[in-house]
Amino acid sequence: MAALRVLVGVKRVIDYAVKVRPAPGGGAPGDLPRPLRVQTQGVKHSLNPFCEIALEEAVRLKEKGAASEVIAVSVGTKASQETLRTALAVGADRAVLLEVGEGQAVGPREVATALAALAGRLQPQLLLLGKQAIDDDCNQTGQMLAAMLDWPQGTFASRLELESGAVLVEREVDGGLEKLRLRLPAVLTADLRLNEPRYATLPNIMKAKKKPLEVIPAAELGGTPPDPPRLKILKLEEPPARGGGQKVQDVPALLEGLKQAGRI
Amino acid sequence: MALRRVLGLGAALGRRSFCSKQPLPPDFVEALRAVVGAPNVSTATAVREQHGHDESMHDCAPPDAVVWPQAVEQVQELAALCHRCRVPMVPFGTGTGLEGGVNAVQGGVCFDLSRMDAITELSLEDFSVVVEPGVTRKALNKHLRGTGLWFPVDPGADASLCGMAATGASGTNAVRYGTMRPNVLNLRVVLPDGRLLHTAGPGRQPRKRAAGYDLTSLFVGSEGTLGFLTQATLRLHPLPEAVAVTTAAFPSVRAAVACTVQVLQAAVPVARIEFLDEVMVEACSRFSKLELPAAATLLLELHGSRRGLAEQQQQTEEIVQLNGGSSLAWAKQLEEREQLWAMRHSAWYAALALRPGCQGYSTDVCVPISRLPDVVVETKQDLQDSGITGPMVGHVGDGNFHCIIVFNTQDPAEARRVHAFTERLGRRALAAGGTCTGEHGVGLGKRALLREELGQEGLDTLRSIKTALDPHNLMNPGKVL
Numbered sequence: 099m100a101a102l103r104v105l106v107g108v109k110r111v112i113d114y115a116v117k118v119r120p121a122p123g124g125g126a127p128g129d130l131p132r133p134l135r136v137q138t139q140g141v142k143h144s145l146n147p148f149c150e151i152a153l154e155e156a157v158r159l160k161e162k163g164a165a166s167e168v169i170a171v172s173v174g175t176k177a178s179q180e181t182l183r184t185a186l187a188v189g190a191d192r193a194v195l196l197e198v199g200e201g202q203a204v205g206p207r208e209v210a211t212a213l214a215a216l217a218g219r220l221q222p223q224l225l226l227l228g229k230q231a232i233d234d235d236c237n238q239t240g241q242m243l244a245a246m247l248d249w250p251q252g253t254f255a256s257r258l259e260l261e262s263g264a265v266l267v268e269r270e271v272d273g274g275l276e277k278l279r280l281r282l283p284a285v286l287t288a289d290l291r292l293n294e295p296r297y298a299t300l301p302n303i304m305k306a307k308k309k310p311l312e313v314i315p316a317a318e319l320g321g322t323p324p325d326p327p328r329l330k331i332l333k334l335e336e337p338p339a340r341g342g343g344q345k346v347q348d349v350p351a352l353l354e355g356l357k358q359a360g361r362i
Numbered sequence: 363m364a365l366r367r368v369l370g371l372g373a374a375l376g377r378r379s380f381c382s383k384q385p386l387p388p389d390f391v392e393a394l395r396a397v398v399g400a401p402n403v404s405t406a407t408a409v410r411e412q413h414g415h416d417e418s419m420h421d422c423a424p425p426d427a428v429v430w431p432q433a434v435e436q437v438q439e440l441a442a443l444c445h446r447c448r449v450p451m452v453p454f455g456t457g458t459g460l461e462g463g464v465n466a467v468q469g470g471v472c473f474d475l476s477r478m479d480a481i482t483e484l485s486l487e488d489f490s491v492v493v494e495p496g497v498t499r500k501a502l503n504k505h506l507r508g509t510g511l512w513f514p515v516d517p518g519a520d521a522s523l524c525g526m527a528a529t530g531a532s533g534t535n536a537v538r539y540g541t542m543r544p545n546v547l548n549l550r551v552v553l554p555d556g557r558l559l560h561t562a563g564p565g566r567q568p569r570k571r572a573a574g575y576d577l578t579s580l581f582v583g584s585e586g587t588l589g590f591l592t593q594a595t596l597r598l599h600p601l602p603e604a605v606a607v608t609t610a611a612f613p614s615v616r617a618a619v620a621c622t623v624q625v626l627q628a629a630v631p632v633a634r635i636e637f638l639d640e641v642m643v644e645a646c647s648r649f650s651k652l653e654l655p656a657a658a659t660l661l662l663e664l665h666g667s668r669r670g671l672a673e674q675q676q677q678t679e680e681i682v683q684l685n686g687g688s689s690l691a692w693a694k695q696l697e698e699r700e701q702l703w704a705m706r707h708s709a710w711y712a713a714l715a716l717r718p719g720c721q722g723y724s725t726d727v728c729v730p731i732s733r734l735p736d737v738v739v740e741t742k743q744d745l746q747d748s749g750i751t752g753p754m755v756g757h758v759g760d761g762n763f764h765c766i767i768v769f770n771t772q773d774p775a776e777a778r779r780v781h782a783f784t785e786r787l788g789r790r791a792l793a794a795g796g797t798c799t800g801e802h803g804v805g806l807g808k809r810a811l812l813r814e815e816l817g818q819e820g821l822d823t824l825r826s827i828k829t830a831l832d833p834h835n836l837m838n839p840g841k842v843l
Contacts, residue, residue, distance in 0.1 A: 184508045294696040300510035300600045
């Protein structure tokens with residue numbers, strides 16, 4: 099078996115089926131009057147779907163004998179341990195939690211920095227991430243990470259094939275499909291059509307409880323203290339409620355209605 | 363209307379006939395609005411028409427009003443109101459039934475329960491979960507992702523789980539995991555007068571019980587004629603560790619069906635075993651763009667542990683060889699397996715595509731396995747003799763198969779031939795000791811055959827139960843009885 103180590107980034111996000119609401123605002127002294135966060139207490143969370151696809155691909159590489167070890171890593175609070183246990187149940191060999199404090203702002207740049215530092219320690223040949231997270235839809239972490247490590251990147255991967263010392267990636271781009279050959283080590287981000295992820299089964303969930311899960315405070319990794327976050331949320335609100343529709347008799351009435359609504 | 367007459371559906375066995383549709387009492391709609399709020403009541407034509415039909419070809423029969431209750435207390439209040447005013451009530455889940463179960467043939471109020479969609483009390487140690495009518499089976503399985511459990515009853519459509527309980531649904535996995543009946547542990551029912559009933563007692567989900575008459579089993583398959591199923595406690599199962607799927611082509615229908623019987627007799631715990639005749643295989647191949655040989659085909663799925671699966675595969679291969687089947691190519695990757703099953707699940711549309719512009723009608727007989735080869739072969743001969751387009755597909759592991767009859771409903775001669783064929787098929791199944799409906803339910807179209815199947819005493823007993831629970835025949839009148 100090739101001695102290829104794969105690092106898979108996974109993120110714990112609010113489950114796609116949940117109706118997201120702004121968190122109840124105010125209350126504690128020093129709190130801003132309008133909420134700048136969404137409700138996460140008591141809300142169902144799960145593994146980000148694109149991270150699931152990345153993880154599935156890594157596990158398949160191991161099953162094919164192309165990879166020797168799959169390590170799942172997450173940058174998050176203690177709660178992300180449950181997400182990592184799911185990753186272990188799907189087939190990762192071990193997991194690492196780069197822990198951050200509750201309420202600490204963690205965006206793509208902070209995650210990429212932490213992952214880059216961990217990559218320095220673990221020396222993987224392949225870094226697989228989901229193309230984006232479904233909570234912030236940033237689509238930046240993989241790209242930033244590749245730039246920080248100065249590694250080639252294959253984003254929006256819909257097919258990948260390992261060769262000796264390189265990886266063949268088919269990317270979904272606006273114009274169609276693009277095929278790249280990237281020298282390893284490389285960063286790849288998974289798109290929807292890469293594979294259909296498996297469900298964790300009970301025997302594997304039980305085995306996963308025994309697999310190693312290491313917790314490292316993210317701040318300790320870098321050596322130097324992390325930069326302050328550069329993004330600031332200015333406003334967070336629900337989209338406007340949908341109003342009733344109106345039927346009009348003819349075109350002049352339509353134009354009148356549009357004028358009254360200030361649309362023309 | 364004409365089509366219903368032609369198919370012999372005009373004879374009602376209940377006290378009300380088709381023609382006794384009464385208008386809603388004055389101020390009734392206002393009273394509905396007072397319970398659930400004006401946005402949750404509609405008398406708009408388009409909305410009523412949407413709620414007046416399902417996936418069958420029974421004519422649309424819109425209700426007089428549609429309501430969307432948000433909580434069980436509202437269902438109770440609305441039911442009590444309808445009961446006081448003697449207004450018929452029709453429960454509605456996803457409208458994916460196949461027997462006209464939601465058609466409001468006597469008007470009344472349609473209770474669209476889809477806004478009640480809570481999933482609660484998931485217990486990983488007890489393997490149970492509680493769902494409301496708005497939860498569909500695919501939504502539940504997605505919710506269970508990561509727990510290692512699943513709900514295996516799979517009728518094809520993404521149906522409401524409470525709706526599946528109401529019709530006693532089954533599907534491709536029934537041969538191993540059972541139909542809805544053994545997988546429903548408790549039901550929260552709103553009776554026609556608004557009282558609340560928990561069929562196994564409130565908050566209970568014992569895996570087995572001997573406490574009194576089995577009310578849960580009574581309401582499963584009651585097709586909305588005894589009460590509203592507003593919550594179901596379901597039995598979950600562990601996901602299989604390993605899965606493999608294959609197709610196998612046979613030289614004849616008899617060989618394929620005999621192979622099924624032998625696989626079951628060899629006690630191979632097959633998870634799904636589906637039969638497609640050569641007409642169906644060709645239609646599906648064309649529709650789903652796969653290249654399967656046009657021959658009587660079996661589509662099999664095995665579940666097990668890694669080592670157990672290998673043994674099952676070997677046993678299956680031997681039996682298939684013995685019956686002259688083709689060599690097997692096992693699909694293990696999720697994408698390949700999903701592709702094969704998607705092909706099978708789109709059988710309905712593939713059949714309709716054989717004769718664009720025509721409508722479809724699915725038969726649903728179920729016979730003892732020992733009689734299956736004969737019944738299938740005779741039915742196929744009957745189809746050919748009658749000149750009817752009716753590709754066959756079926757859960758042969760249960761002895762259940764469907765002829766998807768595709769015909770021009772506007773052609774009275776063809777409609778008569780189809781009607782005669784379905785009657786003969788129903789009677790053939792009954793003569794073989796089977797049932798006229800294995801999983802779709804009686805609904806509007808099979809009431810005449812029900813009397814032949816159960817006999818007068820059976821039917822009278824059903825009527826006594828119906829009268830005891832719904833003396834004014836307000837719950838989904840015109841169905842089942």
